[in-house]
Amino acid sequence: MCRLFSLTSSVPISPMRAIEALDVMKEGHDGSGIGLFLTDLAGPFQDSKHLPILSGIFTQSGVLRMEEFMSSQGFTPQYRLTLAPQDTPPPGTPKREVYLSQVFEPPSAWNGLAQEEREVLLTKTRLALRHMGQAEEDMVVFSFWPDVLMIKEVGDPMEIGRYLGLDREEVYAGRILAQGRQNTNYGINLYACHPFFIQGVSTMTNGENTAFVPIKEYLGSQGVPGYEGYQSDSEVFTHILHFTLKGLGLSLEAYKHVITPLQDDDMHAHPDRDVLYTMKQACRRLIIDGPNCVIGCLPDKTMFMVQDRKKLRPGIVGGRPGLFAFSSEACGLDAAIPERDKTKDFQPMHLDTAIVSPDCQEVRICRQTQPLPHLH
Amino acid sequence: MPANTAITPSTLSQRDLPWQIDWDIHTCTLCGRCTAVCPVNAIEFGTFRKRTLFTPPLGLSDNRSQGLQHKPSSSSSIYYGIRQRTDPAYACIGCAMCNMVCPNNAIRPLKSESTDLLRFHRDRGGQPRTRGGRRNSDDSVLDQIKFMRISMLTDPALDAGRHEFELRTLIGRVLPPAEALKTQREKGWMPPVREIYPLMIGSMSFGALSPNMWEGLQMGVAYLNEELGMPVRMCTGEGGCPPRLLRSRFMKYVILQIASGYFGWDEIVHAIPHMKEDPCAVEIKYGQGAKPGDGGLLQWHKVNQLIAAIRGVPPGVSLPSPPTHQTKYSIEEAVAKMIQSMSMAWGFRVPVYPKISASSTSLAVLNNLTRNPYAAGLAIDGEDGGTGAAYNVSMNHMGHPIASNLRDCYLNLVKLGKQNELPIIAGGGTGKNGNLAANAAALIMLGASAVQIGKYVMQAASGCLGSEGDRCNICNIGRCPKGITSQDPRLYRRLDPEQVAERVVDMYVGFDTELKKIVAPLGRSTSLPIGMSDALGIADRSAAERLQIKYVV
Known part of the structure; x- marks a missing residue:
């Protein structure tokens, strides 16, 4: 079973802090990979917060092909951060040529476009690069989005963190999702590594989603750019969240109602039962069947954790004003925020969504039996 | 079948039917429930004539033994039982209701192991077979x-x-x-x-x-x-x-x-x-x-x-x-x-x-x-x-x-x-x-x-x-x-x-x-x-x- 750890902080912090927490939880993962999602970036990326950053792993020829492609699309390269370690990689980690994070200025033709149109174009650009890379095996592209960095690699999280020198200030971030991978039923493929990302929405999961195939078939047939890949059964959680927020215009509080709708008695007693019942029927193909614990981050930097209906996966949230963490296990939380008031730690159960807003002041628990926030 | 019975193209033997009635004379009580319940009148009450031959035994040590003095003789007796009809219109359907109602378990239909010939004769009057049921194939x-x-x-x-x-x-x-x-x-x-x-x-x-x-x-x-x-x-x-x-x-x-x-x-x-x-x-x-x-x-x-x-x-x-x-x-x-x-x-x-x-x-x-x-x-x-x-x-x-x-x-x-x-x-x-x-x-x-x-x-x-x-x-x-x-x-x-x-x-x-x-x-x-x-x-x-x-x- 994978281990998950995320931090949301009002001041930028090192991603190594999350990786150290994963290391404490090492009994729960086999060190077969690490995935990092970093947003609310500090350092040099702070100056170009509105410009998209391309994150991925490239060969030298892949970098050239990428540059050629981006130039042909009208993108202008800006700040670039490359991690090209000279040391021998740790055991189990392949030797890569370039870990790249490159800021691009979009083509001037985009200036008049609406935000939604720009978002779709950014996604399509990322997908085009991904497909190019899959054909030639010279690039792996994780994200192309403003204020988002993603790093994924095969191997032990702690060793990779040191190997890549992730304690550098350029990658300090206010919000960090980190996953320590336990390789299970899918081959080690970087596209199968959590966290998954689409248009500012990122989630990571542990557990296995047994309803994966029907959900994948449904998402894949909705004609939304980016609903593809699915090298991991957990990627659907990210896309369902994206669908809930952007496709349906609902809030995070509705996500739990989509993936694990209320059952009869609770539904009848709910003040919003009519809309919830409609959602339950219309989004039936998005109902997950865990056990799963999902941790994610929204475009507005809200961070959350939900459990599936069975609540068979561990998950805990705690912290202090200014710094909160979501963790698979309490020991991870202890390692990252030892000074917190532990009596306020919370383990979300089958009806809960634990939410920390961007102001990072408190953990808010939203139970499915509560009224939905008013839709506007 | 008596020798003088007319044989037509659709005359079938019991063996030609898909289901044969197995009736046990020793346990049958002749209560008549089976013939009453049969939905297609495939069985009927039957009167059977049975001839018995008597040959006097030969004596080995005595020339005056009976066998040489008396000719073999025969006699006929009547018994009652169940007869299966072989007319295609009354062929047994294998429902086994006869067995279900029989107090002594004396009668039952058995499925023929060979291909029946009845199937070639189920269009009397030019009317092909109609039935209820299913495809009759256990492939699945x-x-x-x-x-x-x-x-x-x-x-x-x-x-x-x-x-x-x-x-x-x-x-x-x-x-x-x-x-x-x-x-x-x-x-x-x-x-x-x-x-x-x-x-x-x-x-x-x-x-x-x-x-x-x-x-x-x-x-x-x-x-x-x-x-x-x-x-x-x-x-x-x-x-x-x-x-x-x-x-x-x-x-x-x-x-x-x-x-x-x-x-x-x-x-x-x-x-x-x-x-x-x-x-x-x-x-x-x-x-x-x-x-x-x-x-x-x-x-x-x-x-x-x-x-x-x-x-x-x-x-x-x-x-x-x-x-x-x-x-x-x-x-x-x-x-x-x-x-x-x-x-x-x-x-x-x-x-x-x-x-x-x-x-x-x-x-x-x-x-x-x-x-x-x-x-x-x-x-x-x-x-x-x-x-x-x-x-x-x-x-x-x-x-x-x-x-x-x-x-x-x-x-x-x-x-x-x-x-x-x-x-x-x-x-x-x-x-x-x-x-x-x-x-x-x-x-x-x-x-x-x-x-x-x-x-x-x-x-x-x-x-x-x-x-x-x-x-x-x-x-x-x-x-x-x-x-x-x-x-x-x-x-x-x-x-x-x-x-x-x-x-x-x-x-x-x-x-x-x-x-x-x-x-x-x-x-x-x-x-x-x-x-x-x-x-x-x-x-x-x-x-x-x-x-x-x-x-x-």
Whole structure:
């Protein structure tokens, strides 16, 4: 079973802090990979917060092909951060040529476009690069989005963190999702590594989603750019969240109602039962069947954790004003925020969504039996 | 056979029949129950003459022994017993009612091991064989499908006995999510959707079934709904609905069927203003898996006063429904207009869906329906479906298996992104060899939203004697020895509706446990695993490829 750890902080912090927490939880993962999602970036990326950053792993020829492609699309390269370690990689980690994070200025033709149109174009650009890379095996592209960095690699999280020198200030971030991978039923493929990302929405999961195939078939047939890949059964959680927020215009509080709708008695007693019942029927193909614990981050930097209906996966949230963490296990939380008031730690159960807003002041628990926030 | 008996081309020996009566003279009490109960008069009371020869024994040591003094003699005696008739019109059907009523177990039909010759003579007067029943083949792709995606180490399998399971399904047009929420917000017309149990009792008409059988089924369904909270639904078939039921609160458990004969619809239409509850749905029958391209058929034997009154026809005449709806020019038009008319009759509050025979044209119908906002689903009936009456040739040789037809239709919906919007109801051969839960679960995972059963419920709930070995199969002539498909009170009083209802409940509760025993190890409990094809495997490479499931050996 994978281990998950995320931090949301009002001041930028090192991603190594999350990786150290994963290391404490090492009994729960086999060190077969690490995935990092970093947003609310500090350092040099702070100056170009509105410009998209391309994150991925490239060969030298892949970098050239990428540059050629981006130039042909009208993108202008800006700040670039490359991690090209000279040391021998740790055991189990392949030797890569370039870990790249490159800021691009979009083509001037985009200036008049609406935000939604720009978002779709950014996604399509990322997908085009991904497909190019899959054909030639010279690039792996994780994200192309403003204020988002993603790093994924095969191997032990702690060793990779040191190997890549992730304690550098350029990658300090206010919000960090980190996953320590336990390789299970899918081959080690970087596209199968959590966290998954689409248009500012990122989630990571542990557990296995047994309803994966029907959900994948449904998402894949909705004609939304980016609903593809699915090298991991957990990627659907990210896309369902994206669908809930952007496709349906609902809030995070509705996500739990989509993936694990209320059952009869609770539904009848709910003040919003009519809309919830409609959602339950219309989004039936998005109902997950865990056990799963999902941790994610929204475009507005809200961070959350939900459990599936069975609540068979561990998950805990705690912290202090200014710094909160979501963790698979309490020991991870202890390692990252030892000074917190532990009596306020919370383990979300089958009806809960634990939410920390961007102001990072408190953990808010939203139970499915509560009224939905008013839709506007 | 006496030497002077005329031998005609259709004269058959007992050996030429598919079923032979094995009668034991030593245990028979000559009570006559077997001959009285035989629904086809295949056996009759027989008087047999028997000659006995007496040869005096030879003495070895005495010349004056008897053998040389007396000639051998013979005498005749008479005994009584059971004679099997060999006239094709009276051939034994293997129902074994004789055995069931025999106090000493002295008589039973045995299936011939060789191919019978009766089949060549079942067209007396130029009238080919008609019968009820099924295809008479125990082949089943569904039986070969295994559920092999068992949650092991990475995720725990669930406890089928103690975990909570949400296994209901939706029948009705479900709008796409964004449109559904918009419609809900703007209080627009939302197509009616019913949340029901995924195993439905398929269409068997009042007329095809006896009143006791129908009442038993209805009582069982009502009990399942009201006492056990299982929203089981039953379709009427084409034959109308008893007026009291139409006006009762139990109407909500009933799916009304309209077919090309429109039998019973005069009564239904007149009852609409008096209905306390809307029916669950309306099913428009365009075809039936057992006899695709053929209309319904109720032979005159079964059209008594009651049936005639409910159907609005004169008694004692055969009621063949046309193969298609005669008032419509094309199927597209028929589907669109009939769905709309039926929806309108109940103020667009009742889901209306067509039922077709599985066929290579199913996809065309489905594609039509996806563009019809009023279509509430599609029921597809495979070749292994049953019928109360049809020509033997239709039953044995016409039709399309359900598995690949359903799969094609589901994958087509997936391609269109409408797999949640238009439920497919599959039927035809589910549980034909007794594996109801496994077959139903396989159909659901291949893409069915619900499964319809007919023959299985007749066998399980009322003891139908039919089997895939051409046993009994006389549903068409109203002589059902169990009283299930007869309209003769002397026969159907054998069937106690209360006991049928009990068996319906037992069957459903048992099925529910078995279904959980299948989905729990797959780690599924939060929703019905429609289209979970990754769970399925089959040891037949071609079938795996065709159904797009895993090939496992």
